[in-house]
Amino acid sequence: MTELPPLDGLSHAEKDALIVGLWQELEHLRAEVEKLKQKRVKKTSRNSSLPPSKGFKPNQSSAQSPPPSDCQEAGSHHHGGRELSQQPDQVVVAQAKRCPHCGVEVDPSTQRLSGIYERIELPQVTPHITRVERYGGMCGCCQKTYEAPVPVGLEPGSPFGASVASLVTYLRYSHAISYQRLSQLMWELYGLKLSEGAIANLLQRVQVQLETPVTQIVERLRRARLVGSDETGARVNGKTQWEWVFQNNQVCLHLIRPSRGKTVIDTVMAGHQPQIWVSDLFSAQAAHPAHDWQVCLAHQLRDCQYAIDAGDALFAPRMKRLFLKAIALQRRRHTLATSTVEQYCARLRGSLREILNLKPKSIEGQRLLKRYQKIRAHLLLFLTDETIPPTNNASEQALRWSVIFRKVTNGFRSDWGAELFAQVRSLVNTAKRQGISAFDAISRALTSQQTDWLMG
The missing domain is CATH 1.10.10 (Arc Repressor Mutant, subunit A)
Incomplete structure (x- = not known):
C-alpha cells in the first residue's frame, strides 16, 4: 500500500483490517531498524586509525618465490649474487701445481680463473683497558700538594668510555x-x-x-618553514603520557609529556610561526601556530573508506578518488611541465567544488561533507607548493619505533628514562634525515x- 485509502468509505471490519496491516508493517520496519543498528561497520586499519595489531588479520596465501635470474650481478659468483668486496683484507690465490688426474706438473701461467668467492668472518672483540697511574706529591717550595694532569678522555670517574x-x-x-x-x-x-x-x-x-645536541635540534626546529607533528601514547611510571614528534625533512624532535594539549606545541615552538603545519585533525594540532595548515590526507582516505563501507555511494567514493589523484600528481609533479601541473591542479580544485555541492543521504557521507566544507582550504594546500607533503606519514613513521618499544618494554619506570628515550629518538631520526646511521x-x-x- 502506497497511499492511505479514504476512511469514510470503509466499514468497521475494513478499518480493523487496515489497522492490523499497518501495525504488522510497523513491527517489520522496527525489526529492520534494529537489525541495521546491530550491523554497524567494523573499524579496521583500512578504514580508520585503528592500528593493524588490533584489527582482524585474515590468513594470507603463501607467496611463491620468484625464479632465480639467469644473469647475476657483475662481481659475484655462485653464491646468491652477493657483491664482492672492493678491498678484501686478504686474497688467497689457489693454483694447481700438479694435474689431479695424472700427477704431471702444470704451468701456473696456463691456468685461467675458474671461480672467485669470499669467506667472511668476524674478528674476536675484546675490551681495550687503559690503566691510569696518576702521581702526585708535595711541592718543596710552597708546601702544597699536587697531582699530575691526565690526558683528555682519561679523567677520573666511570671506567666505561x-x-x-x-x-x-x-x-x-x-x-x-x-x-x-x-x-x-x-x-x-x-x-x-x-x-x-x-x-x-x-x-x-x-x-x-x-x-x-637535543638543544641544537630544538633551535633548528624553531627556524623551520614547515613542521609536521603527531603524538602517540607512552607509559611512564605506570601512567599514560604522550610522546610528541615535530619533524620535517631535515630535523626531528621527540618529547614525552603528561599533556596532549596545545600547551606542548606552544612550549616547543616558543613563539615561532612556521609557514606550513602538517597534521591530523586532532584539536591540539588544529590550534597550531603556523600560517597555513595541510591536513593529512592519509587519515582522510581511511575515513572515506569507512563511509564507503557504511554504505555511502555518492560522496565518499568521489572524495577518495580526488585525494588519490591529488597525491599521485604531487608525487610526479617534478617530471611534468609547469603548465601541465597547473592544468591538473585547476581540474582537481574544480572537482573539489563539484563534490562539495553533492547532497549525500547516508549519515557517514553527511558527516564527511560537513567536515570537508569546514576545512576546505586545508585539503589541497600542497598543490600550491611541491615541498608540502600531502600526508603526515613522515611523523607517523618517526613514531613507529616508539610504539614497538612501548609494546616490548611496557613503558618507562623513571622520568629520566623517558627523557633519554626521546633524546635518542630525536638524535637518531634527525641523523637519518642527514644520511647518518643511528x-x-x-x-x-x-x-x-x-x-x-x-x-x-
Missing part, C-alpha cells in the same frame, strides 16, 4: 634490549662485565650528555665530534 656508552645506548634504544640481556650480551660477546646497575648509571650520564649519530654525540650536521 664513550665507545661502551655508545654501544649500550644503541642496543637499548634502537633494539629494545633489556638491562638483563644487555648485561649478558656485553659479557658473552665482548668479555665485559657490566651489571644492570652499571648500565643504569651509564645511561643516566648519557642523558646529561645528550642535552646539548650508531654513528650516537657515537658522534657522545664524543663531541662532528656535530655540525645538527645545526644545519
